[in-house]
Amino acid sequence: MRELFESTIERLLSDISTADYIRSAEGGMWSADLWRALEENGFQLAGAPEAIGGAEAGWEDLFVIVRAAGRYAAPVPLVEMLLGNWLLEASGIGARSGVLTIAAQGTLRWEGERLSGDLYHVPWGRHAEWVVTVVGDQVVLLDMACADGVVPGSNIAGEPRDNLLFKAAHCAASAKLPSAMPASVLQIGGAMLRSAQMAGALTALLELTSGYAAERKQFGKPIASFQAIQQQLAVLAEQTAAANVAAETAFSESGDQLASFSIAVAKISTADAASIGAGIGHSVHGAIGFTQEYSLHLLTRRLWAWRSEFGSSTFWSTQLGKYVCAAGEQAFWPMITHSKQHQLPVAEIGSV
Amino acid sequence: MSISQFKYSVIPEEAEALRADVRCFLKESLENYPAVKKAHSWMGFDAQFSRQLGQKGWLGMALPKQYGGADASPFARYVIIEELLAAGAPVSAHWIADRQSAPLILRFGTPAQKEKYLPPICRGESYFCIGMSEPNSGSDLASIKTNAQRVDAGWLLNGQKVWTTNAQHSHYMIALVRTGSQAESGRHGGMSQFIIDLTLPGITVRPIADLAGGEHFNEVFFDNVRLDADALIGEEGKGWDQVTAELAFERSGPERFLSSIALMHTALALIGPRPDALQARDIGRITARLLTLRNMSLAVTQQLVDGNNPAWAASCVKDLGNVFEQELPETLQLLLEEQAQVNGGSDHAQVLAYLTQMAPSFSLRGGTREILRGIIARGLGLR
Numbered sequence: 243m244r245e246l247f248e249s250t251i252e253r254l255l256s257d258i259s260t261a262d263y264i265r266s267a268e269g270g271m272w273s274a275d276l277w278r279a280l281e282e283n284g285f286q287l288a289g290a291p292e293a294i295g296g297a298e299a300g301w302e303d304l305f306v307i308v309r310a311a312g313r314y315a316a317p318v319p320l321v322e323m324l325l326g327n328w329l330l331e332a333s334g335i336g337a338r339s340g341v342l343t344i345a346a347q348g349t350l351r352w353e354g355e356r357l358s359g360d361l362y363h364v365p366w367g368r369h370a371e372w373v374v375t376v377v378g379d380q381v382v383l384l385d386m387a388c389a390d391g392v393v394p395g396s397n398i399a400g401e402p403r404d405n406l407l408f409k410a411a412h413c414a415a416s417a418k419l420p421s422a423m424p425a426s427v428l429q430i431g432g433a434m435l436r437s438a439q440m441a442g443a444l445t446a447l448l449e450l451t452s453g454y455a456a457e458r459k460q461f462g463k464p465i466a467s468f469q470a471i472q473q474q475l476a477v478l479a480e481q482t483a484a485a486n487v488a489a490e491t492a493f494s495e496s497g498d499q500l501a502s503f504s505i506a507v508a509k510i511s512t513a514d515a516a517s518i519g520a521g522i523g524h525s526v527h528g529a530i531g532f533t534q535e536y537s538l539h540l541l542t543r544r545l546w547a548w549r550s551e552f553g554s555s556t557f558w559s560t561q562l563g564k565y566v567c568a569a570g571e572q573a574f575w576p577m578i579t580h581s582k583q584h585q586l587p588v589a590e591i592g593s594v
Numbered sequence: 595m596s597i598s599q600f601k602y603s604v605i606p607e608e609a610e611a612l613r614a615d616v617r618c619f620l621k622e623s624l625e626n627y628p629a630v631k632k633a634h635s636w637m638g639f640d641a642q643f644s645r646q647l648g649q650k651g652w653l654g655m656a657l658p659k660q661y662g663g664a665d666a667s668p669f670a671r672y673v674i675i676e677e678l679l680a681a682g683a684p685v686s687a688h689w690i691a692d693r694q695s696a697p698l699i700l701r702f703g704t705p706a707q708k709e710k711y712l713p714p715i716c717r718g719e720s721y722f723c724i725g726m727s728e729p730n731s732g733s734d735l736a737s738i739k740t741n742a743q744r745v746d747a748g749w750l751l752n753g754q755k756v757w758t759t760n761a762q763h764s765h766y767m768i769a770l771v772r773t774g775s776q777a778e779s780g781r782h783g784g785m786s787q788f789i790i791d792l793t794l795p796g797i798t799v800r801p802i803a804d805l806a807g808g809e810h811f812n813e814v815f816f817d818n819v820r821l822d823a824d825a826l827i828g829e830e831g832k833g834w835d836q837v838t839a840e841l842a843f844e845r846s847g848p849e850r851f852l853s854s855i856a857l858m859h860t861a862l863a864l865i866g867p868r869p870d871a872l873q874a875r876d877i878g879r880i881t882a883r884l885l886t887l888r889n890m891s892l893a894v895t896q897q898l899v900d901g902n903n904p905a906w907a908a909s910c911v912k913d914l915g916n917v918f919e920q921e922l923p924e925t926l927q928l929l930l931e932e933q934a935q936v937n938g939g940s941d942h943a944q945v946l947a948y949l950t951q952m953a954p955s956f957s958l959r960g961g962t963r964e965i966l967r968g969i970i971a972r973g974l975g976l977r
Contacts, residue, residue, distance in 0.1 A: 445597055452974050469964075472971035479970055480910045483600045487893055488886045490602040510882035556875055563878030567869040571862040575680045575855075579613065581885055 243299055247288065248306040254279055255314035261537035267317035268400030272369045277318050277341065286323045290337035301500075305438055305493035309486075312439025312548075313446045315540050317401065319343045319366040321439065325431045326374035332498070333381040333417040342372040345406065346428040346552060347591060350377045356410040357382065363551070367404035368392050372414070376425050383415040384408070397547035399540075422499060426588040430502050432552030434492050437508035440516045440548050441489040444482040447523045447541045451478060455526055471526060478522045481515035488512055495582040503565075503584040506558040513549035513558075520545045553591055561588055599907045602889070603896035609669035616674055619650065620681040629941035632682025633856035633948050636849055637810055639763055640684035641718075647678075648718025653692050657700055661708055662716030668898045676848040676888075682856050686760060686810070691715045693847070695722035695768055698840050702787070702828035711766070711789065725755040725769030725790070725814060726837065732757070733965050736781050736834070740816065741772040742788060749773075749826070751790070751819040759959070761799045761812035767792055770833050785833035788825045795819070806951040838905075845960060846894035846908035851887045851915030853956050854922035854949050858884075860942035861926045873929050880925065887915050906973035913966045916957040923949045 258276050267273050280286060289304055290296025308321045319341065326344045327337035345361035361367070361375060373384045391407035419425065452475055455466035465471050492508035495501035520542040524531050531538040549555065565586055569577060577584060623643065624632070631638060647653050652674045657663025664670070675693070678685050696715045699707055714720035731737045740753025755761075755769060767790045774784030792799065796819040801809035828836045858880065865873050890911050897904035927934065927946055934947035957963045971977055 448597070448974075452976060456976060466971075466976040469968070472976050473964065473967045475974055475976060476913070476967035476970035479597070479974055480914045483597050483907070483910050484886050484890060484914060486597055487600045487602065487889045488882075491886075491889050494602045504885075506878070507882040507885045510879055511886040514879075514883075555879070559875045559878030559882065560871065561878065562881055563869060563874035563876065566877050566881050567862065567865055567874065568867045570867060571859050574859065574862055578680075578881075578885060578888065579676070 243297065244303045244306055247285075247299070247303060248310065250283055251285060251307055251310045252313075254283060255310055255316055259314040259316045261540060264315050264317055264540050265534075270368065270394065270396070270400075270402050273317050276316065280318065280320055281339075285320060286342075287327065287337060287339065289324055289328050290331060294337060294339070296337065301434075301493045301496040305490055308435055308438040308493075309442035309445075309489065312442030312544070315399075315443065315446075315544055319370065321435045322365045322432075325428065325435060326372070329374055329381055329427060329431070330383060330415075332420050332423070335381060335383055335415045335417050338372050338383070340371040341366070341369055342374065343367060343370040344428050344432065345373050345375040346426075346432050348375060348406075350375060350382070350408065352377060352380075353410060355412070357384070357413055358409050358411070360408070361406040363395070363403040364406050366402045367406050368394055368402055373406065374428070376419065376428060377416075379419050379425065380416045381419055382413045384411065385414045388412060388414075397551065399543040399547045401544075401547065403551075420498075424502075424588060426590060427500065429552055429591065430500050430505055430588055433509040433558065434489075434496065434500060434505045436548040436551050437485075437489040437492055437505070437512040440512040440545055441482075441485040443541045443545050443548070444478075444485050444512075444515055444519045447519055447538075447545070448475075448478050448482045450538060450541070451475065451523045451526050454530075465526070474522050474526055478519055478526075481519050481522075485512040485515040485519075499585070501582055502586040502588055503562075503581055506562045506586050506588075507581070509553060509558045510555045510562070513555040516545035516549040517555075557591060561586055599897060599902075599904065600890055600893045600910075601896065603892045605669050605673060605892065606667070609667060609673050612670055612673050613677060615650075616652070616677040617681075620677060620683055624681055624683060627682070629682075629856060629860055630944040630948055631684070632859075633854075633945045634684065634686075635679055635682050635853065635856065636685050636689055637808065637952075638682075638684030639686040639760070641687045641721075641763075643684050644688040644718035644721075646718070647688065648716060653688055653718050654696050654712065654716035657696060657712055657716060661700075661712035663712070668895050672848065672892070672895050676852065679848055679852040680855055687721050687763065688715070688718050690724060690760065690764075691720060691722040693849075694724065694840060695766075698768060698787075698836065699789075699827065701839070702836055704824070706824065707789070707827060720766070721760065721764045723758050723761045723764040723767045723792075723812075725758055725767045725771075727757045728754060729756055733962050735770070735837070736776075736785075738770060738772060738785070740769065742786065742821065743773075745820075748823050749788070749821040751788070751796075751816045751821055753816050755814040755816075756811075757802075758812045758814050759810050761792065761814050762801050762809070764792060766790060767814065768827065770837050773830055773833075779831065782834040784831060785837075786830045787827045787833045787836050788821060789827050790816075790819070790821065790825060794821075804952075804955070806948060841961060842903070842905035842908055845912040845966075846891055846904060848888065848891060850912045850960075851884065851891070851918050853919040854953070855919075857922055857926055857942070857945050857949050860940075860945050861930065864930055864932065864940070864942050876925055876929055880922065883918050887911065887918055890914070906970065909961075909966045909969045909973075912960065913957075913963055913970070916963065919956050920953045923953055 348361035350359035488511035
């Protein structure tokens with residue numbers, strides 16, 4: 243399933259999600275044709291049950307879809323929908339078709355049967371039909387028709403990150419969080435998504451930058467033949483490799499429960515790789531990489547944005563560090579060798 | 595090269611099953627072993643400990659049973675090695691013989707050479723050093739001058755090796771020497787490898803004190819040393835290819851990022867269960883980097899199991915690993931107001947003093963940072 247997913251989505255995105263296409267989507271345009279093409283190939287429901295047209299794929303297989311979405315900077319909430327539908331299935335509400343996104347942060351509160359408050363930084367919120375969030379110990383599905391307002395915002399890469407306002411709204415469905423699932427599940431899952439997207443974007447960045455260095459000539463030869471350039475590209479390759487391994491580990495070790503410990507490791511490793519990698523990409527490209535016209539920034543601006551979404555490297559390092567210190571010196575090495583057996587308690591962002 | 599060499603890889607159950615036994619053995623053997631000794635790890639020499647490991651069957655594990663090995667998978671070796679290093683066991687005596695010389699002899703040796711050298715390595719009784727660098731040939735290994743000339747039924751060896759770790763404790767050296775002229779055979783031609791018995795007449799070994807006062811480096815002089823015909827290992831003139839294969843083998847293991855791990859243990863003991871914000875952040879980041887490096891290293895091990903050549907991926911792990919183990923003392927000295935101390939002081943103070951001084955060597959041994967990055971760049975198709 244994984245190979246089929248990967249080859250199909252790579253082909254689809256490389257055809258449609260071109261540099262010009264992404265540029266035109268920045269600023270908030272809805273990429274209806276891309277979304278439709280993804281729907282026709284069943285990607286939004288890849289993790290959902292067969293009965294509603296899904297492929298029942300697990301996180302291990304969904305990894306290649308999320309990584310490809312990052313590699314081609316797909317300007318749609320595909321990855322958010324995979325996570326949202328996974329949570330709807332797990333809680334018994336059931337996956338939805340349409341345009342579905344997630345909200346990991348907000349002030350939404352129950353007022354009897356109704357919900358009031360704001361949801362923050364909702365990816366593609368203005369275009370969504372459905373929003374999945376967690377309120378207290380309840381998974382909640384909201385119909386965007388019930389929203390009382392949308393305050394548009396964008397991340398560094400011009401991807402919509404909107405605040406949504408609700409006043410005494412009826413939810414479309416709600417159900418108790420599955421047992422042992424933390425209230426921060428969307429925060430944890432979102433960090434996992436962004437880690438794989440960054441691994442994909444870094445892979446594209448490495449290809450673009452080494453390709454450019456091999457072509458661009460100065461002093462009569464390609465700049466790739468200069469040791470100073472080679473050494474920088476070697477570091478970019480190392481960081482890209484680290485990001486790919488870290489993100490894949492987080493997905494492979496997640497199942498009914500998200501592997502929060504490995505996800506923390508992945509978000510830290512990919513966010514740090516994103517910072518180093520984006521710097522090298524620009525350094526090697528010189529002035530051309532700083533232009534709108536050249537496509538480098540389509541990757542680097544996303545890396546800069548994604549590294550801090552669903553918790554920065556500092557947020558996740560702090561969560562992990564507290565856990566490691568509390569476990570103590572004797573537990574450290576056994577924890578490293580059996581990391582997948584650990585669940586990391588994750589605080590809400592802002593309460594670090 | 596391809597980033598796709600780095601796949602999520604898991605240690606198989608049968609290899610994982612060894613871990614509890616090794617941990618138990620190490621807990622007993624190292625019970626009263628001082629923290630600063632643990633920091634020496636792969637510089638710690640203890641022949642008795644190496645023989646004990648041999649008796650347990652934990653040396654030469656990947657070698658065939660007929661030579662005293664266990665026919666075990668690279669993952670089984672991985673588990674043993676990472677447990678030894680994480681516990682700070684003194685592995686230096688058998689270290690090079692086990693991880694580098696034995697695989698080389700198995701791959702390129704004659705049946706008689708395998709019969710002679712491999713069983714005592716597996717028993718932890720026979721120690722090797724590696725003669726590669728020379729006074730003007732370090733990273734530029736192709737410029738070596740030590741030479742062996744054919745005489746009668748053997749060879750006459752002359753020249754000098756330097757930075758030879760453990761030569762003063764070793765029984766044998768596997769050396770790369772010139773057997774043909776560079777002018778005739780090309781830059782990487784005319785070189786061969788020899789197994790040199792270090793008790794032969796004409797050999798002088800002189801330790802070089804390092805900046806922390808330790809002696810693990812040596813100068814080794816060869817003055818008209820007579821070698822038998824069977825001292826040659828592998829093919830005459832193919833020494834460069836053999837050495838390249840050997841180096842690739844030693845670049846991806848846990849020893850490439852665990853050199854400073856003793857300091858993490860003493861730091862955690864001092865910080866205690868309630869770190870301040872800065873300590874929590876840095877301890878978390880170190881943990882994440884360590885886990886990601888380990889997962890990269892496991893991916894390279896999987897490549898070995900699959901019979902692929904992971905030379906490029908191994909270089910990535912070594913370079914990133916060296917950066918990590920060199921930064922660890924730097925980061926941790928900023929986290930605690932605990933001054934590094936050579937004599938007296940807490941465990942942490944002593945370990946910090948030792949590792950701060952040793953850290954520069956981590957990116958020198960087994961190929962410098964610049965050389966590794968050159969190899970990675972070549973894999974990217976840039977040169």
